[in-house]
Amino acid sequence: MLDALVAELDLEQKVRLLTGGTFWGTHAEPAVGLRSMLMSDGPSGVRGEHWDERDPSLNLPSASAMAATWDVAFAERYGAVLAAQARAKGVHAVLGPTINLHRSPLGGRHFECFSEDPLLSGALAVGFVRGVQRYGVAAVPKHFVANESETDRYTADVRADERTLREVYLAPFEMAVRDGGAWAVMSAYNSVNGATMSENDLLRDPLSAEWGLAGPVVSDWTAVHSTEASALAGQDLVMPGPDGPWGAALVEAVRAGRVPEAVIDEKVRRILWLAAKVGALGEEIVAPTTPPPDDGFAREAAAAGMVLVRNQGELPWPSAGPRSIAVIGQAAEVARTQGGGSARVVPLAVVPPLHGLREALPEAEIRYEGGAVITDGPLPLPPHALTNPVTGEPGVRARFLDTDGNEVSAEDRISTDLLWFGGGPAEATTLELSTRYRPETTGRTHIGVASVGRSTVFVDDAVALEADLTDPDAILGAGLFAPPSTSAPVHLTADRPVLLRVVHDLTSRAGGRTSSVSLSFGLEVRADDEDAEIARAAEAARTAEVAVVVVGTTARVESEGVDRTSLALPGRQDELVRAVAAANPRTVVVVNAGAPVLMPWRDEVAAILLAWFPGQDFGHALADVLLGVAEPGGRLPTTWPAAEADVPVLSTRPVDGALDYAEGVHVGHRGWLRAGREPAYPFGHGLGYTTWRFDDLVVPESVDAGAALPVTVRVTNTGARPGRQVVQVYLSRPETEIDRPVRWLAGFAVVGAEAGETIEVNVEVGARALAHWDGAWRYEPGAFLVHAGASSADLPLTGKVEAK
């Protein structure tokens, strides 16, 4: 039937469908009943067509947080909630999950990826994809393949041997396509072994030929630069549109016989196939099922992913809570719910830790101290203090002007942190924001602006700040998502409104004018006396029953477009923790970061809870966990190092354009084991609120090549509370001809048990865990050891199986 539709279209009509119609949508073709399909980032929420606070989205925990659940069924629920969001916003395809691996903890999009382990990443991807697609929305796993870091992201050439690609980096995509049944896949910006991914042979084989991807390979945004090479390679859809390197040039290439028309037909067929799946082809179909509502899911999800890595008997608090708490840290008030980049969504409201704790413990005496400022650009101004000078309503007037100063378009916005992602008028040359701001305090403060290019900030028509900021990657990279900022001192008086106006020269940006621009302004938090701030925080801790310090990174430190340069917490947060811990032995540290950070004070505090980028309901979830209403159910999806020098794979900087994955299959915990180094906390670690015993590992005596290996273990909850455990099974080979990891994750299962309860847990080890790639999947006969326990470093049980 699809072939018949393809046959109805002429070459121009067909080629037109192969480039986006807009920044986020595909072309419609009424001649065959094809409607436009809308795609949207996330994937920790669904932003929809506009990056706009007036059309907010549910902001769920980022991928590393979700992965910490190790729970495939939970990933499926997560996907279903995204499907509900997508359907509400008219979105047909969610651009995710991001299933590149945590190769180096410096990777800027680490927070957006699941894990360092291919099996864990792939299993969660399967759940996610199934959850989204069950409700008629496509998932688009990305970025295929080997897009593990951001440095030189458009050009870096990843050098990896076939075995490494197959066993490590392709593996999660294989699972997402074969087991999850993903309807589309996004190709990456980078090259692999000399060919950029939109022209790479891997698109045809294994992605389509071997794994059977039936839908289109969607390009990453602006990734396609060639006509024939990409068209011939199996790239199907060029995004964004409407312009691109295909169009007329591809029509010409077909006419000249350089690209067979059958190649075009196949691409059109894949797009029509996807359209049929998402209800964009033929009669409008009413989806057979309705996705579940998201009631309370953001809160539950945030708690489910929190990982308790250290607990000296401090947590959980009794349900009445402590009488007095010193809540410390800038992130306790300015919650970092997500990382930076295209993954960002605009939530309606965010619950910071401080608010969550105050709400949960109204009787407690809670004192807040910032302690250490992370100077990180201007913070948006609170909407209730802003008046739009044109409408008189709360908010900001945004105007796009042409060279003659004529208004091209105008918007009434609420936020002062604005980003037009493909939505700004390309013909405008100036962007002007204005608002009447009523300060809440009197004194000297800093007014700041963040954007690439020239901006002038006026306070009551006097120039307060002139900025000219540069970033080479202004188009779709750090310059857009984590733009440079500057600030200048101003004196403001409480309740005396001032007119703030920011005039931004759109022509001054590297890369010139595009329809994507980010501009934010507001006040920059600065410490006048940093030592005094830390001392005040320590004093607050000394006089309180317990201290909660929230430390972390920010969406600028962890962002698409840029890798981190250090694993240390920014600013003076380490000193802050040490000072607080010295003042109060009952110090709980909450780490609000999407990727590992160094915690040199980790043995000096009572408890450490990793909260990741937990999404919009951070504060409520944190209160639930501290008070034991919810168990911190998470286990580390990635190894947390104690020191940078120990990390087996750290650098993300290509050398002469090439990024050599020289470590081969020894990634993540496998690399740590091979190097014989101790991390701060190993892969798979997490304490929860109860204790466990593992007994009776049962494995068959032998396993046939290509067969799965059934494993059973008995686990007993030996503590006094119900709890959740992740039973982990690893394999090793005492004797082998192959360069294998010391041991590797082979299977896992989530169990819940009441206090005192014993459960027999079945963990299926898939055949693939026993295979290695050598031109094909092969099985080396001989003995495998089977290890079971609670983390990659805590494996009390060992069995043996003979592979035939």
Ligand code: BGC
């Ligand atoms: C990112 C993708 C994203 C796309 C559209 C790209 O820069 O790499 O992950 O889906 O932009 O926003």
